[in-house]
Amino acid sequence: MPNPRLYAGDQLRALRRAAGINQRAMAARLGLSVSYLSQLEGGERPLTAAVTAALARHYPQALAAIEGEGPARRFAALAEALADPALPPLGAEATQRLAEERPDIADRLVALHAAKRGAEDRLALAEETLTAGGATRLPWEAVRDWFHEAGNYVDPLDRAAEALGEAAPDESSLVVALRDHGLGIRIDPNADAPLARIDGVVLVLNGALPAESRRFQIAHRLAARAFAAPIAAVIDGSGLASEEARRLLGVGLANYAGGAIAMPYERFRREARAVRHDIDRLSRRFGVSFEQACHRLSTLQRPGAAGVPFFFCRIDMAGNITKRHSATRLQFARFGGTCPLWVVHEAAAIPDRILVQHAETPDGVRYVSMAKGLVKPSGRFARLPRRYAVALGCEAIHAADFVYADAVDRAGAATPIGISCRLCPRPDCDQRAFPPADRAIAVEPETRRIVPYRVV
Template identity: 80%
Template sequence: MAPPRLYAGERLRALRRAAGLNQRAMAARLGLSVSYLSQLEGDERPLTAAVIAALARHHPQELAAIADEAPARRVAALAAALADPALAPLPPEAAVRLAEERPDIADRLIALHAAKRDAEERLAVAEETLVAGGDARLPWEAVRDWFHAAGNYIDPLDRAGEALATTLATGGGGLGEAALVAALHGRGIAVVTDDDGDAPLARDRPGLLVLAGALPPESRRFQIAHRLATLAFADQVAAIVAESGLASVEARHLLELGLANYAAAALLMPYERYRGEARRVRHDIDRLSRVFGISFEQACHRLSTLQRPGAAGVPFYFCRVDMAGNITKRHSATRLQFARFGGACPLWHVHEAVAIPDRILVQQAETPDGVRYISMAKGLVKPSGRFTRAPRRFAVVLGCEASHAADFVYADAVDRGGAAMPIGISCRLCPRADCDQRAFPPADRAIAVEPETRRIVPYRVV
């Protein structure tokens, strides 16, 4: 028996408006004509397999709310699996029919793809651990891995931060420093400033929060929010740490700090409001920073955490790179995963951004698996507060798969139909045989040295 026709005009229109798109933009995203989309929204036509497949690619969470939950999630997961370049392409309509008519086979394909991705990640970890010369599970790395396994989204803290923000917000929904200071004062904590140039960013003292005088306004607000979150969500944080499975005391303390940072971000950038505004401005970081009174880095980092089930944001990757090329923060909700050790690909524009502060660079890149990404990088300088202490210099990067370019304002700066920069994860893990920028041979490939032939790289990957 053929499945019943699905008319979902009102919900499709609500989805489009929630994404901040007009009919022309939504039609372009789904590969439809404007008139056809109008007929779908007017319930003059049912959702076809091709439309469902397009929704699965671009709005998998929302599709589950439109269609029956389980079948829609199967379609979305199957579409993601079949997008892997290692698999032969399957027309979208055929994928939807497979999910509907043979759900058992679809589920096995989804499980096989998940196992393939897991094996690839385990292989990368094993190779990098060998390169590093031993056990990489130091406390800092253990906590990073914990956040990665959690998808960088901590639901209890995110919802608690959002609720507290609603309670504290003053006229117009704002949450200024005065409101945060008043909330701390209500808990018996006063906020004072230390103008000593060598003072730490913040110090907790009995009844006091001591802030460095050199902190810019957005950093002051974050430190105040951090102390407030530490007090307000102590029970939630303790429960999460107790269930984390982290072995060392140092790792558990680092996780407590990371969870308090997460909760502070959830308080200053409440989930639904931040996600909605980000969609409205197409993830323009400068505009988000101005609206929420946050730093450029804070705005980028928060976007990488918007993965609430049923209300997920655009899947982004985010990282911070210092002057030496070390990745000091990282998270990816995309297929791109960062190297755990060593430097990043030298062809990645983040290295140029570090040397050119306060200028935004945009790059279209392609990884060895054939996936294209659009990324934005900006070099930042954090003043030290005194001449005798060097400022901190680093760059932040925010990127998404090219399929989400319509939601990423920085994609307007590149020719999406043109050439892409071929990048890898790191030289040790990159299989490309023809890269002139290679610093090391790949860990799993042999090399050939040919003395009679002079190349830029003195060996050939075989």
């Protein structure tokens, strides 16, 4: 390490001349006065910790030649690590003493700093990959993220909807309540008409809607009218900038409240526990669709009366996530497809059949999930039906409260799944579509594998 009596005038002068600069420019670069640099070059003064630190920043290879490779490299690396703005400043003298007197501690600090920088670089790369073209979120994404960050639970709306739902437990009472808020109902026999629309003081519903969808549309419009003030208050406090996002949030909040009207919180939570979250049974008891019941289960996060923490998502046939929320440690990719090993993809191809999976994420957490493919008929041959799948799951520690867990062997091996290929660190997955965004790959033409590269 730097010796307080180390004189290096000849080396400093040679370094300056090799750089093609005069003493004034060299002194400015090192933060010294011209006279002091002249004294250093003339051998009149030894190197100090401050000078050595400046050399370490600007000329590390020259410093290594002056002092010796090992000590100089340690000092330069330690000075860089301790210059991190996240750390309180440490003077050059103290840095020099630490490197000289406790090289073991110095090396550990350097290693920790390298690990921190590596993690930051991987995070930045992953974020760049995910945003793929800019950090600005589209209105739909912004609203979806708002619900996720809110825990998919909006307390004032949920409580108000619960009270209204208990007072209007069936479709006929919902129609009366809607009429009290200024809207009558008319059925449009045209199958090509919108699902629902407002025509003056009438809610016009598509005649092809199944009973559970018709009831939900009524509850949605009732919520929008009855809870206009609390919905507006939530929107005002949302922080969403664009008018499109704010309008979408308003629709989403009315949908949320509509579901809470059809499935009042405490009664729905109690029934769900009683049937161990059997979706078919809940759907029949509350007159809602399979998807609506799944979605409602993911919102049962009332403080002091929370339900089982579930994750819920809906994907289309291309694997795009069109709805998502997780009250568990499982997180969904904001962009791109999900893990191809997840059972929800198989369910999308096999409608009206429930598939169950015991899976493990890279962090070692195990989950039990249920997935079902659904088809919404279009009403005529010329228009393709909508096909998608929904998935609902919980961590394996809650398996006793999840009837679908009875169909898997939780003591056996779990399917290894990840968030998405670009974010999954597993090095040995044969289903990988892309290499992980934060890892390097090795391409070895002499060795043929299922995936044409090796994650390193």
